[in-house]
Amino acid sequence: MTAPAYCIGFLYWPDTRPMTLALAEEALRIARRLHPEANYEARFLQAEPSMEGDWRLPGEAWSGRIEGCQRLFMLADEPPLQVATALANALKHAVRSGTVLGALSAGVYVLAQLGLLDGYRAAVHWRWQDDFSERFPRVVATSHLFDWDRDRLTACGGIAVLDLLLAVLARDHGAELAGAVSEELVVERIREGGERQRIPLQNRIGSSHPKLTQAVLLMEANIEEPLTTDEIATHVCVSRRQLERIFKQYLNRVPSQYYLELRLNKARQLLMQTSKSIIQIGLSCGFSSGPHFSSAYRNFFGATPREDRNQRRGTNPFDVPPAASERG
Template sequence: MTADQSNAPAAKLDRSGEPQTLGFLLLDNFTLISLASAIEPLRMANQLAGRELYRWYTLTQDGLPVRASDGLQVTPDASMHTPLSLEWVVVCGGVGPQHSVTREHVRWLQSQSRQLRRLGSVCTGSWALAKAGLLDYYETSIHWECLASMQEAFPNVILTTYLFSIDRDRFTASGGTAPLDMMLNLIGHDHGRELSAGISEMFIYERVRNEQDQQRVPLKHVLGTTQPKLLEIVALMESNLEEPIELDELANYVNVSRRQLERLFQRYLLCSPSRYYLKLRLTRARQLLKQTPLSIIEIASVCGFVSTPHFSKCYREYFGVPPRNERLGGGERQGQQNSSPPFVQRWGDQSSANEPSSGAQQALANAQGEPTFASVLLLK
């Protein structure tokens, strides 16, 4: 993403208009947890707001039921060819996206792009968008199992290890519960942080993760079984964050020279051993800052830093913000502190009588008796 793109002003939404309508395209073997993580925040947004902010439909290629990766069969609301007034299209992937994406999927997604839809994905759904040529030069997230194969198949896609990525009119999330975080961020952008916070409270979700949070990619997945000494050294590092082990001592533990150790890290992890060790310590510090009441001095100590100023300097250089700002919630990347994702907004035609009914309307009607109904006042 270029600096101009990341800092562009966000389009203003007409929040008094019709609900935003999303179409969730379900690929064969999609993961049910990712779909639920994406839809449930929308349901709760409607409930807390007391009105229909979002409407959604599940779609398949032919309108026939599709099986999730856990074997459950899901009956969609419609075929992807059903004329619907969509603002967002979200591709839901799962196991084997290489075999689930058809030419018809590709052509349909390209047609949605021409109509200026917001395009997104969860789990491995970004494979479909990439195959349609719709993620070239966009920052993109995908489940870590597909990172290597996707990079090889689509070299123009800017792959990241972030839990989710929001780049202009594209939004992509890795698997599991990451779509929940992405949707909470999108809802917060559209309707305010109070609503996003209210949803996380209803889901007993302790912390809404942001675009800086990364997937924990198992090193064994990156290296395979070909570098047992390197895996052993990293395991030693991870077990000794409070009292870091000297590099010479690490090398002796696995019976290699320091030069060999440095070559292994440069070749397979693309950095020096000391840099990798620092990254582990700083990542642990970030977790403690966000998830515990420990003081910054205590965190510096348990992460192996000899002084608080040195810890703060290293933290700011690596994450772009000082530890104090991170704890206060000002953890945006440098250059983006006051910018919101610059989305393209297109309002479609009003829903017609020919459109299938959305489950959002029934869910909202069912929620009217809940004590939280309309509990968040939207000042828009």
């Protein structure tokens, strides 16, 4: 006898990449084939109408009501500017009716905007960590691959979507089914939600040299109060000359230059994703004064922090408003 259908809905915004929906649908399809009790029905809903000429993802236009889904995920690849009032009311009604809500990638912004993640852990993609934490201080933003906190499920995006769905299958029908689905999809291993989402350092810097790895980790951990090259060399137990040779060989720059670029890139991330003042950002990234920060920033990026922020703000609708100290 076939088990009753269990509906998992995916409410997506126009910029959602096809890969996310394909991963979800394929995982549920395989589960249905392998397990008689896993009678999942995937339902795809368009949160907003697509622009004329856009490639259309599968699914039906949201019609004003959300009913019949036991779990409902929000999907977006960029933070939606706002959630329509009718949709917001429908989602809140779904919560009151017992629907378990989830969010994949930038879909986490939807639930946060509606206050539906207040007091919950939520996995947020590393690109949006600073921005999200500043906008939604009542949400416990994590750098996990995914979080399952009571009746809220969130995944940071990418392949982590599959990790979360495998966890759903394991919770619903046992680890054996999750393992079988992962084998069908040729997934090397099932990752735990609490694993960190950042790419391993050796992949990011293109080297597995242990002293180089140690030195870069020290730099990343000491952005606000930078260490000297001599201090870093002492911590990793090499001479200053040896450390400079390693950096030159593997990264084609001296340690001080790499450290400066690291701090400037962090500053630019904060500049674009938060409303902190320029001087606050400069100090938090280890620059002793505003002019020092502005000069170093202009030399590296070709524009001052203020010019860069204003230019991005004029072209990117997702940027935050200026800090009070920068208005006027």
